[in-house]
Amino acid sequence: MVESTAERRRVLSGIQPSGQLHLGNYFAMMKRMIEFQAHNELFCFIVNYHALTTVQDGKTLRQGTVDAAMDFLALGLDPEQSIFWVQSDVPEVTELTWILSCVTSMGLLERCHSYKDKIARGLIPTHGLFAYPVLMAADILLYQAHLIPVGKDQKQHVEVTRDIAERFNNVFGDTFVLPEPAIDPDVAVVPGLDGQKMSKSYGNTIEIFSDEKVLRKKVMGIVTDPTPVEAPKDPDKCTVFALYRLFATPDELADLDRRYRAGGMGYAVAKEMLFEKIRTYFAPYRQRRLELAAQRDAVEQLLARGAEKARAIARPTLRKARRKTGLEYVRS
Ligand code: ADP
Numbered sequence: 325m326v327e328s329t330a331e332r333r334r335v336l337s338g339i340q341p342s343g344q345l346h347l348g349n350y351f352a353m354m355k356r357m358i359e360f361q362a363h364n365e366l367f368c369f370i371v372n373y374h375a376l377t378t379v380q381d382g383k384t385l386r387q388g389t390v391d392a393a394m395d396f397l398a399l400g401l402d403p404e405q406s407i408f409w410v411q412s413d414v415p416e417v418t419e420l421t422w423i424l425s426c427v428t429s430m431g432l433l434e435r436c437h438s439y440k441d442k443i444a445r446g447l448i449p450t451h452g453l454f455a456y457p458v459l460m461a462a463d464i465l466l467y468q469a470h471l472i473p474v475g476k477d478q479k480q481h482v483e484v485t486r487d488i489a490e491r492f493n494n495v496f497g498d499t500f501v502l503p504e505p506a507i508d509p510d511v512a513v514v515p516g517l518d519g520q521k522m523s524k525s526y527g528n529t530i531e532i533f534s535d536e537k538v539l540r541k542k543v544m545g546i547v548t549d550p551t552p553v554e555a556p557k558d559p560d561k562c563t564v565f566a567l568y569r570l571f572a573t574p575d576e577l578a579d580l581d582r583r584y585r586a587g588g589m590g591y592a593v594a595k596e597m598l599f600e601k602i603r604t605y606f607a608p609y610r611q612r613r614l615e616l617a618a619q620r621d622a623v624e625q626l627l628a629r630g631a632e633k634a635r636a637i638a639r640p641t642l643r644k645a646r647r648k649t650g651l652e653y654v655r656s
């Protein structure tokens with residue numbers, strides 16, 4: 325997307341450090357954030373308070389946080405052109421979460437699919453898991469962001485954020501910008517190895533930085549239907565094709581589409597082509613990722629500087645909310 329500088333908007337999104345980042349994260353969120361940075365005010369952060377709802381081991385959360393930051397940097401996020409930080413380095417967000425909680429109805433949260441899905445998968449229904457969307461609303465409203473690039477699964481959370489902001493503005497007077505989700509329909513739901521939505525929690529991911537052997541094994545393991553080699557195949561029903569689409573040029577895609585429909589080509593051939601695409605696409609980033617892994621101190625410093633920048637924007641918003649609600653009681 326190309327924006328003129330005249331319409332520079334605040335674009336904000338976060339990612340949980342709850343496992344290795346994968347193609348769904350990359351195409352729906354990370355790649356788009358990196359593209360947005362040239363023409364917008366970009367706010368990008370690693371949401372470790374959110375991850376604490378599911379990652380409950382200190383060492384794992386610590387390492388996951390730094391790994392996610394390194395992944396983002398390796399893929400092209402520029403900490404000079406954007407504000408890039410770790411959520412818990414700006415603890416003001418937790419105070420705003422409480423303030424917003426007081427205008428958030430239980431019914432609004434009870435309707436959230438993500439909470440219901442997590443409970444259905446056997447996660448313990450903690451208060452943190454239930455209140456997750458309020459923390460996300462605080463993340464967005466604290467920085468007065470306009471546009472929120474996410475995958476389709478997060479659309480409802482951005483809508484909940486709008487509802488909370490509207491409610492607060494009605495009760496206490498105009499305070500928060502109402503954000504909008506930015507969902508790219510071409511990558512709204514990236515399928516995983518089993519054809520369901522690719523997700524860290526479904527164990528069906530293709531990681532961005534997995535080593536070549538693992539990558540090959542995963543691609544070869546993508547579930548396909550039992551159509552025999554010689555028979556024509558429907559590309560629109562095939563996960564291999566759906567993933568190939570993310571990397572191929574229009575001509576390459578049209579060519580593979582023709583080969584599917586003509587018959588005579590087995591899925592293994594398409595898988596081999598997909599493997600090669602993923603491997604070559606991420607090869608240049610892999611080197612940078614290795615370099616960053618050896619510079620943990622520098623990455624930590626860069627995140628600390630990012631948190632300072634984020635805090636400078638967060639504090640005045642929080643002060644405004646404290647004034648409007650009467651929490652700041654001194655009159656001068
Ligand atoms: P996961 O489901 O793997 O835990 P997250 O919840 O951390 O992923 O998602 C981070 C971002 O990536 C969100 O914006 C989410 O919408 C997006 N995302 C994750 N998986 C997919 C997918 N399979 N297709 C499209 N977007 C996705």
Ligand code: TRP
Pocket residue numbers: 336337338339340371374459460463464472474478481
């Ligand atoms: N809930 C988002 C997810 O699971 C992550 C997130 C937290 C987020 N805060 C955010 C996304 C603010 C966009 C804006 O993927």
